[in-house]
Structure formats: C-alpha cells, structure tokens
Amino acid sequence: MTEAAFEPGAFSLEDVRTLADAIRAQVAKAVVGQDSVVDHLLVALLAGGHVLLEGPPGTAKTLVAQSFATAVGLDFGRIQFTPDLMPGDILGSNLFNFQTSQFTLTRGPIFHDIVLADEINRTPPKTQAALLEAMQERRVTLDGTAHLLPAHFMVVATQNPIESQGVYPLPEAQLDRFLFKLLVDYPSAEEEARIVTRYGEGRTGLHPAQMGVAAVADARAVASAQAALKAVTLAEPLVDYIVALVRGTRDNGDLLAGASPRAAVLLAGAARARAALLGRDYAIPDDIKSLATAVLRHRMVLSPAAEIEGRQAEAIVADLVQRTPAPR
Secondary structure, three states: OOHHHHOOOOOOHHHHHHHHHHHHHHHOOOOOOOHHHHHHHHHHHHHOOOEEEEOOOOOOHHHHHHHHHHHHOOOEEEEEOOOOOOHHHHHEEEEEEOOOOEEEEEEOOOOOOEEEEEOHHHOOHHHHOHHHHHHHHOEEEEOOEEEEOOOOOEEEEEEOOOOOOOOOOOOHHHHOOOOEEEEOOOOOHHHHHHHHHHHOOOOOOOOHHHHOOOOOOOHHHHHHHHHHHHHOEOOHHHHHHHHHHHHHHHHOOOEEEOOOHHHHHHHHHHHHHHHHHOOOOEOOHHHHHHHHHHHHHHHOEEOHHHHHOOOOHHHHHHHHHHHOOOOO
C-alpha cells in the first residue's frame, strides 16, 4: 500500500477492507489466534470506541494491544495501573518553571493515540475516574484548563478476572464508556502448539516491531477510513431493532439495571463499522447480532436472584437477541 493509494478523504469501502486485512496480517506476525479480538479492535477504531479486555494472565492481551497499535501506525502509550497510582500520573501536571516564572504542562501518558491501561482494576476508583473525561470527551482538564487529546484517542484496558485481592471493580459509569468488553480465553490446543513452536526458544517479551510487525497505516489513513463510514447506511428498521434490544435489557427480571441510551448509539456506530470492514455500504441485522454481546454484557447489573442461580450476562443477551424480532 502506498501513501498515494490512501489519500485522506479518498477512501472507498474497498480501501477500508483492504487496510483492515493488512492490519490483521501484521498483528498475526506476533499474535497467534485472537482473531475475534483483533476484529473487534478494528471495529472500535473505526467507530471511535474504547475496549476492555478481560482474561487470565498470559493470554496475549497486552501483546494484542501493542501489535495492533504498531500495525495501525498510531502513537502508543502504556499505563501500568497499581494501587499507588495517582490521577496526576495519568493526566500529567502543571510544573512551575523557575527560569521562565511560568507553569509548564508536563503531559502524562494519556496523551497518546492508543493507550493501554494495563490491569486497570488494580488502582482505586479515584484514579480510575481520571479516565472518565478523557474517554467520553477526548480531553482532560488540568487546573481548570482543558487540553485536547489526539483525534484518534483510544483506550484499550485489560483486567484479570481471577484475582480477587488487591483489585477494585470498575464502577458502572466507567464501564459504560467502553464500547466493547471482550473475554479473552485460553487458546485452542492447536493454537497453543503454534505458540510453543514460535516462542519456545525463549523469545517472549519482545516488542511487536522485533517480531516483524510493521505499520501499514497512519493517522491520516485512519481518519480516511473513519470518514468512509459516512457511506454506510443504517436503515430505520435496524435503528428500531437496536432500540428494542437495548430497551429489552431494562425490562428483564434478571437485571437490576439495563443498558443506557449510550449503548444504543455505540451499537449503531459499531454495526456500521463492521459493515464497512466487510465491504458493505449498508448494515444488516447480523452486524448487530454479532456485536450485541460485546456491547451489552458490561452494561447490565444482574439481580441477586440471577447471581444465585448462576445466570450469565452473555446468556441473557443471547436470549434477548433470540426473542427480539429482527427486520428482514
């Protein structure tokens, strides 16, 4: 792909699909499997959303985020969340310069295109809340002054569901800012054999660039791909379908709280992005069905009775999708 082939504002939907295939191929140089995670990251990038990855240690959550950022060609920053992390460690601060007698902004790691919030649930809610304004408005406020974040700002957060000590559950307000919550599982036996073959000589811990991952895009190409989504149609019956699904979470006896209107807006944008990645200029019900679980699972609060019975959010969403008539 040459720069001339992807002039800003000149992307066709075929260009979007070609670029997505190139990004997948680069990520695959470092990551074995996790194709669904990469596909959802592509949808989130085009739709301008954030992603929460939940899975046990050693399942390549961090490597996927690093490889994806490298392939997309965007600036990457990593924040290692710890119990003693403070908001200023994320956002930055104004420091007084004695030579100029002025305050100078020292930017924190939040000022990157793609930010990996590693083990986000290891830090107290006060520090977690430092991300709220950034994720919603793509800006941060320091000492009363607003500072804009990069246009393609995207948070990819990870958390470990196994550990119960030294972790702080994410509040609902913050969970609602994530477009997707993805469950990263262990690889299949075949994939694990490939991992051992590839990294069995002790080559773990390498940066994706050292594994051959190269940038096949840049900020201008991403902007062009996002602009191409304007050509994707979301018909009125599909809008009604999305609203019916989201409202269905609020009338479910297994749930204390359902999804917010923000979920409907994000699901619509994600459906259009998925259609574009598949080369279509129109969304279909399957786009919505395939993304519904990832969009809704973290926005629902199960009732005590449902928890006792062992009900899972995924099963509730699947049942809701099955019961809600989809447009033809």
